[in-house]
Amino acid sequence: MSAHFERTCSVISNGVVPVNKYKSTRTGLQVFIAQVEGPLVNGFFCLATEAHDDDGLPHTLEHLIFLGSEQYPFKGVLDMLANRCLAQGTNAWTDTDHTCYTVMTAGSQGFLNLLPIYLDHVLYPTLTEAGYVTEVHHVNGEGENAGVVYCEMQGRENSGESLSHLAMLRAMYPGRCGYKSETGGIMSNLRTSTSNTKVRQYHKDFYRPDNLCLIITGQVTPEEVFQALEPFEERIIAKGDLPPYVRPWQGPVPPLTESVVQTVPYPSDDEANGMVYMAWRAPKAKDLYTMAAVQVLMEYLTDTSVAPLQRDFVELEDPYCSKVRYSVIEASESCVYVKFDNVPKAKLSEIKDRLCSTLDGISSGKEPVDMERMASVLHRRILECLNHMEERPHDTFAFMGIGDFLYCDTKEELEQRLNQVENYKKQVKEPDSFWKKLLTDFFITAKSVTILGEPSQKLAESMPEEEKQRVAKQREDLGEAGLKEKTDALLKATEENETEPPENMISSLPVPGTDSIHFHPINRRSNLPSNQGDGELDGMNLQKIPFTFQLDDIHTNFVLFSVLLDTSSVPGNLKQYLPLFIEIIFESPLMRDGVLISYEDVVTQLAADTLSTESSLGFKGARFRCGKFSQLALIEVKVEVEKYFKGVQWLQELLYQTQFVADRLKIVANKMTNDVARLKRDGRTVAVAAVREMNYVKESNFHVASMIRQQKFLSSVVEKLDQDPEGVIKEMNGLRDLLTSPNNLRIHMAADMKKLKEAGDAQLPWQQHFVGKNVKADSKCDKLGKFASQLLCPVAPSAPMGTIVGVGSVESAFLIQTVPCISSFTDPDLPAIMVYMECLCALEGPMWKQIRGLGLAYHYRMYCRPEEGLLYFQLFKCTHVVNAYKQALDIVEGYLSGKTTFDPVQLETAISSVLYEVIEREETVASTSQESLLSYFRGTDQNYNRDLLSQITKVTVDDLMRIGDKYMRPLFDTGKSRCSVCCQPSKVDEIKEAFKTFGRELTVMASLDEGFQ
Structure with a gap:
């Protein structure tokens, strides 16, 4: 261990992961290392940052860090080098109280190679004026405002959520206080106040080694890290002493002396539903025990449909909202708030009083605290802590480390933060008086802030017009000479930024091999005819189970059932x-041994017996949005090993004993219908819905699950439930009977079989609850029905190939373009397609430079979905969607024509980045098992990703040339590809006309309701 790094703390977090914290005696640099198992090493480089205005200096600086450094003075060189370290570039985020820079590499060698280069960018960036012009803000030759940061903020500044949330913070933190600032930057400030001079001073004030903490998670040793840091620390010392420094967030936070109620209008085409935020001051970040207790209390109040706030606001025939959720903002003076989504406009003003009435009823004892349920909430929190260390260990330790770095001073505080399970175990013993006092102190008697987010069609119409007038005046004020000056300045800045680094600067960093990477071990069995092995594992004979059963034996503390x-x-x-x-499915009554169990008891018991329950159409789907393999309805239940028998019983009851009843069907249908208003305000969601509408036939789940179509259908279901409830219930039962028949059913289980064997006979519960009870036929689901790739609409003269829809709440534009592509995961072209897309889309690749780098769009992407049979191109949060599309088209056509060529270093770098992408799929135990499950539907074996790595390394420039002509050319062929655009209504005609120059006819969708018949 380096003599210059002193270990300040050593903890085994929650009894599982070793964590060590160090501090340099020479520079004050802090290093936090969590020995997370798995193939990835993650770096989170955190600085405490504080701002007292809306200039967005923390955020603008975050962007400019990546544009070159003292030793690497070229824009984008950091990401080019990161891509050679088995990574996919770098990233960062800006929060109110800190800025964090991230990198994730496969294996440790690439991480250690990149570490000093990354830190050179963080502490010694170039911060050039040219970089500021393109990355932050500029006025282009048409007199319009642009820039990457400007584009990003334009995409969210005037959404209902952003306006309401910022208003809440403004009111919650009165007086001079950094917690009320918009650290991302407000557009008017970015135009008039923010400057590169201010950014440079901000860097000087906050970016210092004694205000920097390196949080590293993965299989890397402290000695390796210190060795990589040694030369960099020498450079820090050689630069001499820094001026005195005051740690951020040390000043007093002004108290909240009065309760505030404020109405915040926001632009929206639909005025039916708004939103409400209600907030209070929470415990200080240092008071970890009380903070944990407040979060438990909020879980008690909001989690599951039987929670008091769900009961009183959502689970009603005439609901006050479609969703209630809470959030905590950790700070020196923290904040806790409750958000009510999709509140009928007439009920916005009723939310506060109704909420206070519910809370007062509990604190006064009128409604007793259900201590049995409170114990269940606490038990689930304990399980969640342990589960997070399996499912997302890197992020979990990163946020623990960040909280400690920002707000904690002692070793004891870090130990407590790393062992939150101990807090919850103590809280199980707290009496009901503890919870009632907590409710009284922080909610009943405390001052509050209530924000009524009110949708406004008038604003949706006036804001674009005002913006149009502002730009017209700006153009007029500049005049021809001024516009030319702006054009020249942007051109000059772009040319300066595009100075390429010497090739040997990139190629000198070697690409690490993949042989030494540690993958999570897994042992698979199934009773499918193609099963590898004998279908028996640690006492479980899968052949005796009369339906398709798949088993993963992995290192886990839980059992995950996927139906x-x-x-x-x-x-x-x-x-x-x-x-x-x-x-x-999880919110209905059920029949157990001839006794009807109420839906409230089902929800309560499920919460007590499980860690989590999920359901969706396709993998990782969401409400009205199908996930991968959309023909599957997925029901997941996760339990601790001790509840394995109970988990199997729950599966049987949920699948076969659920009782559909009219009142529950009506409440849930209303809740779903009310949520559509929120989704219709989201440009990305609308663009996705529109392109899927063009792509898939009526029998596809994409068509069926569309939010607009479902809104109409569910409204009709609610009406039918009033007139003919038995008819609806009969159809729901008919659907269930079809889905759960043996030829449509398969179950996948992921567990540690050694632990299950120790807990009892792993085979027994399946024999007790499934065999002969409901599943009598030995007819297995060994083949799947039609994949989405088989349900694509053929190109037809009468069907539009492009559509455009205007949405009043959307300021920037969203574009999605698709074309039919490969439909097999074993297609020999897939590796080359992946590398080709990476060559185009890599951080600091051609699209990054010409689309994001010029501030035309904040996000772009290309990806291939074999199960859907589609190749995708996307542009999101575009300030100039036409120019962004033209740049993309020019880039692709350049490669197709041979005018632009793939060079060997570009290919080698892209291959390295794609290798990381594949390895990342097995980042955790949970994701490794998910990959195993997906492989059954991909038609691949468990070594698929390893084989894919080998194939990717063999991709050549000749392969790329062939792939471009075969797949990329059709993607931009308007006769073969389909395109959807969602934008501001005032820009529909302008964009429609402009796209004609690309040969693309965009059919205007008069309204969302009319567009989905």
Whole structure:
């Protein structure tokens, strides 16, 4: 260990992961290392940052850090080098109280190679004026405002959520206080106040080694890290002493002396539903025990449909909102708030009094604290702590380390932060008086802030017009000479930024091998005919289970059951009910041994017996949005090993004993319908819905689950429940019977079989609850019905190939373009397609430079989905969607024509980055098992990713030339590809006309309701 780094703390976090913290005696630099298992090493480089205005200096500086450094004075060289370290570039985020720079590499060698280069950018950036012009803000030759940061903020500044949240913080932290600042930057400030001079001073004030903490998670030793840091620390010391420094966030936070109620209008085409935020001051970040208790209390109040706030606001025939959730903002003076989504406009003003009435009823004892449920909430929190260390260990330790760095001073505080489980175990013993006092002190008697987010069609119309007038005046004020000056300045800045680094600067950093990377071990079995092995593992004979059963033996403390129901054979009249079925499956009464268990008891018992329950159409789907392999209805239940038998029983009851009843169906259908208003305000969601509408036939789940179509259908279901409830219930039961028949059912289980064997007979619960009880036929689901790739609409003269829709709440534009592509995961072209897309889309690649780098769009992406049979191109948060698209088209055509060529270093770097992308799929134990599950549907074996790595390394320039002509050319061929655009209504005609120059006819969707018939 380096003599210059002193260990300040050593802890085994929650009894699982070793964590050590060090501090340099020479520079004050802090290093926090968590020995997380798995193939990835992550770096989170955190600085405490504080701002007292809306200039967005923390955020603008975050962007400019990546544009070159003292030793590497070239824009983008950091990401080019990162891509050679088995990474996919670098990233960063700006929060109110800190800025954090990140990198994730496969294996440790690339991480250690990149570490000093990254730190050179963080502490010694170039911060050039040219970089500021393109990356932050400029006025272009048309007199319009642009820049990457400007583009990003334009995409969210005037959304209902952003306006309401900022208003809440402004009121919560009165007086001079950094917690009320918009650290991302407000557009008017970015135009008039923010400057590179201010950014440089901000860097000088906050970016110092004694205000920097390196949080490192993964399989890397402290000695290796210190060795990599040694030359860099020598450079820090050689630069001499720094001026005195006051740690951020040490000043007093002005108290909240009065309660505030404020109405915040926001632009929206639909004025039916708004939102409400209600907030209070929370415990100080240092008071970890009380902070944990407040979060537990909020879980008690909001989690599951039987929680008091869900009961009183959501689970009603005439609901006050569609969703209630809470959040905590950790700070020296923290904040806790409750958000109510999709509140009917007429009820916005009723939320505060109704909420206070519910809370007062509990604190006064009128409604007793359900201590049994409180114990269940605490038990689940304990399990969640342990589960986070399996499912997302890197982020979990990063946020622990950041909280400690910002707000803690002692070793004891860090130990407590790393062992939150101990707090929850103590809180299990707290009496009901503790919880009532907590409620009284922080909510009932405390001052509050209530923000009523009110949708306004008038604003949706006036804001674009005002912006149009502002730009017109700006153009007029500049005049021809001024506009030319702006054009020249931007051109000069772009040319300066595009100075390429010497090739040997990039190629001199070697690409690490993948042989030494540690993957998570897994042992698979199934009772499918193609099973590798004998179908028996640690006492479980899968051949005796009369339906398709897949088993993963992995190192985990939990058991995950995934029920996969093939919906392909469901007729159209029943298929419409799929989203409702998925939503209500965990929230209905059920029959147990001839006794009807109420839905409230089902929800309560499920919460007590499980760690988590999830349901969706396709993998990782969401409400009205299908995930991968959309023909599957997915139901997941996760339990601790001790509840394994109970978990199997729950599966059987949920699948076969659920009782659909009219009142629950109506409440859940209303809740889903009310959520559509929120989704219709989101440009990305609308663009995705529109392109899927063009791509897929009516029998596909994409078509069925569309939010607009479901809004209409669910409204009709609510009406039908009033007139013919038995008819709806009969159809729901018919749907369930079809889905759960043996030829549509398969179950996948991920568990540590050694631990299960120690807990009892792992085979027994399946024999007790499934064999002969409901599953009598030995007809296995060994083949799937039609994949999405088989349900694509053929190109037809009458069908539009492009559509554009205006949404009043959207300021920037969103574009998605698709074309039919490969439909097999073993297609020999897939590796080359992946490398080709990376060559184009890599950080500091051609699209990054010409689209994001010029401030035309904040986000762009290309990806291939074999299960959907589609190749995608996306542009999101565009300030200039036409120019962004033209740049993308020019880049692709350049490669297709041979005018632009792939060079060997570019290819080698892209291959390295794609290798990381594949390795990342098995980042954790949970994701490794997910990959195993997906492989059954991909038609691949468990070594698929390893084989893919080998194939990727063999991709050549000749392969790329062939792939470009075969797949990329059709993607931009307007006769073969389909395109959807969502934008501001005032820009629809302008964009439609401009796209004609690309040969693309965009059909205007008069309204969302009319567009989805």
